[in-house]
C-alpha cells in the first residue's frame with residue numbers, strides 16, 4: 001500500500017475552511033482523514049474535545065513541542081495551535097490522504113518539511129465579506145475580532161506560496177473545486193507508481 005497524500009487547507013481565519021470541509025470530507029473517493037489539531041484556545045460553544053480540537057494547557061503544548069511531537073505549530077491571536085505528528089504518520093501509512101486545516105505559518109512549516117504536500121489556499125470574495133464572516137461568529141470580543149482582521153490582511157499576502165487558490169464565494173462550489181484538485185492528485189500519484 002502506498003503512503004497517503006498530505007493536503008494543506010489554509011487561508012485567513014474566518015474564510016470558511018471548516019464549512020467547506022464539511023461539504024467534501026464525506027466524499028469516499030477522496031479517502032480522507034482529518035487531522036485533529038491541538039490548541040490552547042478555550043472551546044467555543046458546541047466544540048467537542050477530541051473532535052474539533054484536542055483542547056490542552058499551555059504547559060502540555062510546550063511539552064509536546066519540546067518532545068518533537070508536532071509536525072508544525074503556530075501562535076495565533078494569543079493561543080497555540082499544532083498538528084500531532086504521530087497521528088498524521090499513522091494515517092498516511094494506512095494509505096489515508098490526510099487533511100490539515102491550518103493557518104499560514106504552520107502551512108509554511110509543513111511545506112518545508114514535506115515539499116510534496118498539496119497546498120490549497122482559500123481566499124474570501126472580498127475583505128469586507130471576510131470581516132462580515134468573522135463578526136458573524138459572535139463568539140469573540142471586539143479586541144480579538146480586530147486582531148483576527150489585521151492578521152487576515154497579512155495572511156492574504158501568503159497566497160503565492162500555495163499551489164492552488166480557491167475562492168470561497170460559495171462553499172459548495174469551493175468544495176467541488178477542492179474535490180477536483182484532490183482527485184487529480186490521487187490520479188497523478190497512482191500514475192507515478194506504474
Ligand code: 5GP
Pocket residue numbers: 011012013014017037038041072073074076081082083101102103104105106107
Ligand atoms: P480557530 O481559533 O478559529 O479555531 O483557529 C484559528 C486559526 O488556527 C485558523 O486559521 C485555523 O485554521 C488555524 N489552525 C487550526 N489548527 C491548527 C494547527 O494545528 N496548526 C496551525 N498552524 N493552525 C491551526
